[in-house]
Amino acid sequence: MLTLDETDRRIVAALDRDPRATVLWIARELGLARGTVHARLERLASADVLAPHSVRVRPAALGHPMRAFVTAEVDQAEFDGMIADMRQIPQVVEVAGTSGDSDLMVEIVARDADHVYDVTQQITRCRGVRRTSTRIVLRDLVARRLDQLVLPG
The missing domain is CATH 3.30.70.920 (Lrp/AsnC effector binding domain/regulation of amino acid metabolism (RAM) domain)
Incomplete structure (x- = not known):
């Protein structure tokens, strides 16, 4: 299992605040490069860190x-x-x-x-x-x- 570092945690927290957030918005909000956010999200998804969106539906x-x-x-x-x-x-x-x-x-x-x-x-x-x-x-x-x-x- 992948262990999240501080940058990963900040990205996950931003997604928790707004699940519809775009890569560009997250990058601007957190002061990160768009490529960094995109690569991190790809890594989190491929490591099965992020649950499917359907889990959020009540x-x-x-x-x-x-x-x-x-x-x-x-x-x-x-x-x-x-x-x-x-x-x-x-x-x-x-x-x-x-x-x-x-x-x-x-x-x-x-x-x-x-x-x-x-x-x-x-x-x-x-x-x-x-x-x-x-x-x-x-x-x-x-x-x-x-x-x-x-x-x-």
């Missing part, structure tokens, strides 16, 4: 106002097939391997509570899933944020 704007976290215990022998199956469920937005009582933490989005139920049923039908437990998000109290890490004060 699921509610796409008709999925509910979120839930599903923990799952899985048969490790079926792991690759299970991940392939989960990728086929559009409402599964993230899957993380975890330590502790369960093997996976699956974030899902849904239209309503009935849809949460339907999506969790699809998850239980994935190869290798033994058991699941679902927690519906009632309210975001501290939204996902990284800006405080980009330019630490």
Whole structure:
């Protein structure tokens, strides 16, 4: 994984303030050469540092106002097939391997509570899933944020 230097961090912070910022605007705003900004952005993109723009879209704007976290215990022998199956469920937005009582933490989005139920049923039908437990998000109290890490004060 690429470690960001101070110039990279300043560029990322500028993009965080205005995701539509042009290379020229960033260069002027930060007092950098346009070629420098362009090269840095290319390097950040190729190193998979910048997430796709679709990650910034709120699921509610796409008709999925509910979120839930599903923990799952899985048969490790079926792991690759299970991940392939989960990728086929559009409402599964993230899957993380975890330590502790369960093997996976699956974030899902849904239209309503009935849809949460339907999506969790699809998850239980994935190869290798033994058991699941679902927690519906009632309210975001501290939204996902990284800006405080980009330019630490």
